[in-house]
Amino acid sequence: xxxxxxxxxxxxxxxxxxxxxxxxxxxxxxxxxxxxxxxxxxxxxxxxxxxxxxxxxxxxxxxxxxxxxxxxxxxxxxxxxxxxxxxxxxxxxxxxxxxxxxxxxxxxxxxxxxxxxxxxxxxxxxxxxxxxxxxxxxxxxxxxxxxxxxxxxxxxxxxxxxxxxxxxxxxxxxxxxxxxxxxxxxxxxxxxxxxxxxxxxxxxxxxxxxxxxxxxxxxxxxxxxxxxxxxxxxxxxxxxxxxxxxxxxxxxxxxxxxxxxxxxxxxxxxxxxxxxxxxxxxxxxxxxxxxxxxxxxxxxxxxxxxxxxxxxxxxxxxxxxxxxxxxxxxxxxxxxxxxxxxxxxxxxxxxxxxxxxxxxxxxxxxxxxxxxxxxxxxxxxxxxxxxxxxxxxxxxxxxxxxxxxxxxxxxxxxxxxxxxxxxxxxxxxxxxxxxxxxxxxxxxxxxxxxxxxxxxxxxxxxxxxxxxxx
Amino acid sequence: xxxxxxxxxxxxxxxxxxxxxxxxxxxxxxxxxxxxxxxxxxxxxxxxxxxxxxxxxxxxxxxxxxxxxxxxxxxxxxxxxxxxxxxxxxxxxxxxxxxxxxxxxxxxxxxxx
Numbered sequence: 001x002x003x004x005x006x007x008x009x010x011x012x013x014x015x016x017x018x019x020x021x022x023x024x025x026x027x028x029x030x031x032x033x034x035x036x037x038x039x040x041x042x043x044x045x046x047x048x049x050x051x052x053x054x055x056x057x058x059x060x061x062x063x064x065x066x067x068x069x070x071x072x073x074x075x076x077x078x079x080x081x082x083x084x085x086x087x088x089x090x091x092x093x094x095x096x097x098x099x100x101x102x103x104x105x106x107x108x109x110x111x112x113x114x115x116x117x118x119x120x121x122x123x124x125x126x127x128x129x130x131x132x133x134x135x136x137x138x139x140x141x142x143x144x145x146x147x148x149x150x151x152x153x154x155x156x157x158x159x160x161x162x163x164x165x166x167x168x169x170x171x172x173x174x175x176x177x178x179x180x181x182x183x184x185x186x187x188x189x190x191x192x193x194x195x196x197x198x199x200x201x202x203x204x205x206x207x208x209x210x211x212x213x214x215x216x217x218x219x220x221x222x223x224x225x226x227x228x229x230x231x232x233x234x235x236x237x238x239x240x241x242x243x244x245x246x247x248x249x250x251x252x253x254x255x256x257x258x259x260x261x262x263x264x265x266x267x268x269x270x271x272x273x274x275x276x277x278x279x280x281x282x283x284x285x286x287x288x289x290x291x292x293x294x295x296x297x298x299x300x301x302x303x304x305x306x307x308x309x310x311x312x313x314x315x316x317x318x319x320x321x322x323x324x325x326x327x328x329x330x331x332x333x334x335x336x337x338x339x340x341x342x343x344x345x346x347x348x349x350x351x352x353x354x355x356x357x358x359x360x361x362x363x364x365x366x367x368x369x370x371x372x373x374x375x376x377x378x379x380x381x382x383x384x385x386x387x388x389x390x391x392x393x394x395x396x397x398x399x400x401x402x403x404x405x406x407x408x409x410x411x412x413x414x415x416x417x418x419x420x421x422x423x424x425x426x427x428x429x430x431x432x433x434x435x436x437x438x439x440x441x442x443x444x445x446x447x448x449x450x451x452x453x454x455x456x457x458x459x460x461x462x463x464x465x466x467x468x469x470x
Numbered sequence: 471x472x473x474x475x476x477x478x479x480x481x482x483x484x485x486x487x488x489x490x491x492x493x494x495x496x497x498x499x500x501x502x503x504x505x506x507x508x509x510x511x512x513x514x515x516x517x518x519x520x521x522x523x524x525x526x527x528x529x530x531x532x533x534x535x536x537x538x539x540x541x542x543x544x545x546x547x548x549x550x551x552x553x554x555x556x557x558x559x560x561x562x563x564x565x566x567x568x569x570x571x572x573x574x575x576x577x578x579x580x581x582x583x
Contacts, residue, residue, distance in 0.1 A: 262527075264563075264564065265562050265563055265564070266561070266562060266563075266564045267562050268561075270561075270562070277558050277562065279554070279558060282554075284554050284555065284558070286524070286555040286558055286559070288524075288526055288559070290527045290528075292526075292527035293526065293527050293559065293562065293563060294562075
């Protein structure tokens with residue numbers, strides 16, 4: 001059987017939700033196309049053709065060659081002059097053995113009685129939305145041809161195997177299906193044992209401080225961070241890479257990926273997508289980029305980043321000039337007494353893969369005034385400052401991540417910005433991953449200067465004593 | 471003029487005619503303050519946001535500051551004609567708990583009586 005997924009249909013309502021192509025819009029944190037490919041995989045369809053239109057690159061990046069679903073994906077670009085019917089006719093020779101066609105934002109919603117085996121009983125059928133076929137299925141050419149010619153429309157085929165073809169034709173419908181998933185339907189789409197008893201589902205690396213309240217049923221994506229005294233749920237669906245600040249309440253809402261929710265907010269019955277708030281009842285969309293309210297977790301290099309890097313390069317240069325003489329004076333006695341020395345540590349590098357960083361470490365467990373002074377003045381970071389001047393590191397940022405110890409953390413970061421100074425220099429409760437995520441979101445010149453000053457002062461006052469995490 | 475102030479039955483009606491954002495709050499504050507200084511007998515205010523189609527946290531913060539200043543002088547302030555988008559900001563920031571919001575200026579003025 002040949003499968004065709006047409007992602008080139010124009011869906012104006014989806015534009016309100018941001019730049020994500022509609023085929024990648026998540027339902028319960030999984031893109032729509034993921035569900036369709038999973039269906040193809042479950043039904044042993046080997047060959048899937050994906051018709052691309054707007055957002056082609058992102059769709060291709062997500063689907064790849066189809067290995068994840070054990071299918072072979074072939075891409076074709078839609079022609080504007082061609083209707084879906086014309087296209088299917090043009091590839092008739094491919095579907096002699098059957099056709100499974102998805103041609104629009106449709107969610108194959110499982111009823112309670114649905115079982116994957118029931119697909120074997122699915123009759124030839126076509127489900128239309130307006131004049132467009134959103135779903136078409138037939139096991140042989142003879143069964144498909146009448147459907148394509150506009151013969152009898154059952155519009156009920158899927159219902160017979162307990163699938164409700166839920167058509168996403170508005171922001172409201174999109175919100176509704178997500179809320180149904182958050183309210184408990186999600187467990188119908190996952191393998192047995194995945195869903196929790198109380199119908200809540202929380203992804204990996206989600207940090208929830210003790211005072212957070214999460215009320216089932218909820219679905220929370222990966223790499224989220226909730227501030228203290230945050231209340232989430234019921235029916236809240238939080239996608240990946242979302243940061244929710246303290247004292248905020250979220251319920252009956254859908255928060256899409258890469259969103260920052262500010263402090264002390266109350267979001268109820270809304271969709272938040274990056275820097276947009278959308279009211280699903282009437283589709284009103286408001287774009288706001290204000291880190292006191294909502295904002296997008298930045299994904300691209302911005303002008304601010306460039307300005308920040310240039311300014312901090314000069315700050316680094318000043319620090320290097322200040323540290324040069326003390327470094328030259330204090331290092332030889334330390335090396336001669338053998339108290340401490342630099343050793344090389346293999347770390348991840350955002351551009352070249354790996355880099356060997358000089359890490360200053362005590363060799364003998366003895367008290368040494370030189371050693372304390374050396375670390376108190378942050379002279380142990382002097383070689384790293386030289387790397388900043390060479391453009392290999394940043395003055396402030398995330399802690400350099402070691403290889404192979406921190407490989408798992410690197411894989412979860414969208415932005416890896418290794419800095420000489422970081423939160424863990426002054427914060428004893430620092431957590432590597434959450435701080436890295438937080439820095440990627442909050443990074444600014446002010447934040448960098450704050451980290452720099454706090455780190456230098458803290459290291460000086462503690463005379464460079466090691467932090468537990470170090 | 472960004473802010474158009476008038477007096478209706480001893481109540482100051484302040485009509486704002488553009489978005490209330492970080493870029494415009496300074497102007498809003500200055501123009502409102504100068505009118506308040508000229509009309510020092512006015513204690514109660516209605517802020518007409520009928521033409522405000524967007525508001526950010528700076529705009530909201532300014533409204534809260536204005537409310538605080540007015541209440542310190544023994545008066546009160548009400549919001550009227552809130553459009554859909556600023557209303558969403560009021561909702562998510564819980565500002566609706568701080569302000570009394572009315573559908574029209576007339577309703578807001580009547581509420582003082």
